[in-house]
Amino acid sequence: MWERSLVLSAPGKVILHGEHAVVHGKVALAVALDLRTFLRLRPSGEGRVCVRLPGVGVVRSWDTPRLQALRRGFAADFDESKSPSVEQLDTLKEFAGIAAGASAPESLATLAFLYMCLAISAKYGDVPSVDILVWSELPTGAGLGSSAAFAVCLAAALLTACGAISCPLKEGESTARWTEEELTLINSWAFQGERVIHGNPSGVDNAVGTWGGALRYQSGKITPLKRVPTLRILLTNTKVPRSTKVLVAGVKEKILKFPAIMNPVLDSIDAISQECQSVLEAMPANPSPEYYPVLEELFDINQHHLNVIGVGHPSLDRLCRVTASHGLHSKLTGAGGGGCGITLLRPDTSPLAVEAAKRDLCACGFECWETNIGAPGVTLHSSSSLNAEVLHALSKS
Numbered sequence: 001m002w003e004r005s006l007v008l009s010a011p012g013k014v015i016l017h018g019e020h021a022v023v024h025g026k027v028a029l030a031v032a033l034d035l036r037t038f039l040r041l042r043p044s045g046e047g048r049v050c051v052r053l054p055g056v057g058v059v060r061s062w063d064t065p066r067l068q069a070l071r072r073g074f075a076a077d078f079d080e081s082k083s084p085s086v087e088q089l090d091t092l093k094e095f096a097g098i099a100a101g102a103s104a105p106e107s108l109a110t111l112a113f114l115y116m117c118l119a120i121s122a123k124y125g126d127v128p129s130v131d132i133l134v135w136s137e138l139p140t141g142a143g144l145g146s147s148a149a150f151a152v153c154l155a156a157a158l159l160t161a162c163g164a165i166s167c168p169l170k171e172g173e174s175t176a177r178w179t180e181e182e183l184t185l186i187n188s189w190a191f192q193g194e195r196v197i198h199g200n201p202s203g204v205d206n207a208v209g210t211w212g213g214a215l216r217y218q219s220g221k222i223t224p225l226k227r228v229p230t231l232r233i234l235l236t237n238t239k240v241p242r243s244t245k246v247l248v249a250g251v252k253e254k255i256l257k258f259p260a261i262m263n264p265v266l267d268s269i270d271a272i273s274q275e276c277q278s279v280l281e282a283m284p285a286n287p288s289p290e291y292y293p294v295l296e297e298l299f300d301i302n303q304h305h306l307n308v309i310g311v312g313h314p315s316l317d318r319l320c321r322v323t324a325s326h327g328l329h330s331k332l333t334g335a336g337g338g339g340c341g342i343t344l345l346r347p348d349t350s351p352l353a354v355e356a357a358k359r360d361l362c363a364c365g366f367e368c369w370e371t372n373i374g375a376p377g378v379t380l381h382s383s384s385s386l387n388a389e390v391l392h393a394l395s396k397s
């Protein structure tokens, strides 16, 4: 029986360059955000697994013997190296009463939870009777990697609860992280959760959620950036809803339809990521303004490319126009089609210019805030180390 309570968290992410192209083997540069998803796991001695996801309106619980019977009834093996099969997902949908083609946030979140719970139980031993609550500072479905932060939290909690990885938080410590080997296992199971939610993810979002910091990602290869300057980034949420799964599928369709037109665009995005990496690694920790014109131009070119591959949106065009009227450069981040955009702020951008841009963006109905990037990856917390807002959210849910 599991007897400990755990609280852990994983960060969201911002993709500087390479979204979508990374699904097709190109380079992406991504950084962890100071907005996180939190998961609390508590023992529940009732022979039930209970999951509450207030962000998507889910409250579900299942008897552990029913879950065990379902897992035993699966013909195919669960493995972190194999994609969830259509048959497995159909069986889980039927079990959870989710309609065949359902793609609502609550259906995908429930399905990802059930898949990970059963797959991890099948491989490492049954997940004990627990009560799981997930709460997030991230907007859902807005391009900031909320699905990956959710999947990373679930992977870390479930692997810990069934003993596949350690529980590294010692008495008296406020936070702790897992070993590299354990992080690799968390990342590979989080990727499975992303596969349930996204269909065909590249893995960049869960890599950032797991390792945090700033990294280069290409075809599963994760390389922390050598040096990351302090970048000031304004994040704007257009609040236009969209689905990463649908947008990724749309890009694939376009590539299949117009390979000779689309592949050079993806190659150009790849070159932008590489150029940006060279500039960032050459910049001192507190860079002077001279480095910024290149970074700004790369934002502009990539934003055009993202429109060409079909993931722009009038709200994002508006965001770019509004910030351009204040001399600032923006691009969409994540899957596009609405969601969030990022605006690069120069060290010499005056607070007045930032305030004026924010005011105009808010007047469009957008929400915007300045962010810090390079946050730590998945982390265990002692309850006493959590800030008041998180404690409040976890206790009232």
Ligand SMILES: Nc1ncnc2c1ncn2[C@@H]1O[C@H](COP(=O)(O)OP(=O)(O)OP(=O)(O)O)[C@@H](O)[C@H]1O
Pocket (backbone or CB within 6 Å): 037, 053, 054, 055, 056, 104, 105, 106, 107, 108, 109, 110, 134, 135, 136, 139, 140, 141, 142, 143, 144, 145, 146, 147, 148, 150, 197, 198, 205, 242, 243, 244, 245, 333, 334, 335, 336
């Ligand atoms: N806090 C949460 N609780 C439960 N499920 C969540 C939570 N956050 C995200 N999800 C799941 O992730 C889905 C959103 O994922 P999606 O990939 O479309 O957007 P995103 O991850 O926010 O953006 P992007 O992939 O572009 O960075 C939701 O539909 C839901 O199933």
Ligand SMILES: C[C@@](O)(CCO)CC(=O)[O-]
Pocket (backbone or CB within 6 Å): 015, 018, 019, 020, 021, 022, 023, 143, 145, 198, 200, 201, 202, 203, 204, 205, 244, 248, 334, 335
């Ligand atoms: C659009 C995409 O490139 C980034 C979503 O944050 C999808 C992926 O990499 O899985």
Ligand SMILES: [Mg+2]
Pocket (backbone or CB within 6 Å): 145, 146, 147, 148, 198, 205, 244
């Ligand atoms: Mg996502």
